[in-house]
Amino acid sequence: MDGLCWLLARLFAVPCPKYSSEEMDHNEPESVHIVTSYRLLVSATVFSIGMLKASLTYSGLSTGANWVEWVLGVVITSILYFVGLYENNSVGLWSAFFGRDRAYVVRTGLKGTLKLMIIVASLTLMPL
Numbered sequence: 001m002d003g004l005c006w007l008l009a010r011l012f013a014v015p016c017p018k019y020s021s022e023e024m025d026h027n028e029p030e031s032v033h034i035v036t037s038y039r040l041l042v043s044a045t046v047f048s049i050g051m052l053k054a055s056l057t058y059s060g061l062s063t064g065a066n067w068v069e070w071v072l073g074v075v076i077t078s079i080l081y082f083v084g085l086y087e088n089n090s091v092g093l094w095s096a097f098f099g100r101d102r103a104y105v106v107r108t109g110l111k112g113t114l115k116l117m118i119i120v121a122s123l124t125l126m127p128l
Contacts, residue, residue, distance in 0.1 A: 035103040037096070038087060042080055049073055 049072055056065040087098045 034099075034101045035106055036087075036098050036100065037102055038084065038098050040102055040105065042084070045076055045080065049076070 049068060052072075053065050053068045056062075056068060086093055
């Protein structure tokens with residue numbers, strides 16, 4: 001079956017990739033979690049799909065909510081799963097996407113969100 005898939009892929013000029021079964025060694029302690037672009041993408045996708053489905057459900061659009069769950073949820077989640085299989089590759093494929101620590105993005109976003117919440121709260125509580 002695997003050979004049949006690559007035979008069909010060759011018809012569309014898609015080359016068969018060369019795989020390595022070795023995974024990248026992590027020299028960091030287990031307690032350190034790196035915030036990568038891939039992990040941010042997965043988190044943002046889950047949050048966005050969940051918020052969209054919740055808003056459609058609360059609006060009484062159950063068909064739209066089911067569509068979001070099945071089409072967006074299943075398709076996008078499956079794609080992200082297969083992309084995530086390359087996270088620990090030893091070849092260095094997409095190293096900027098999987099390897100760089102993007103914790104500063106989260107910290108900056110949290111600081112900006114906190115400032116925005118303070119401004120909104122002060123404007124809301126300010127007497128007119």
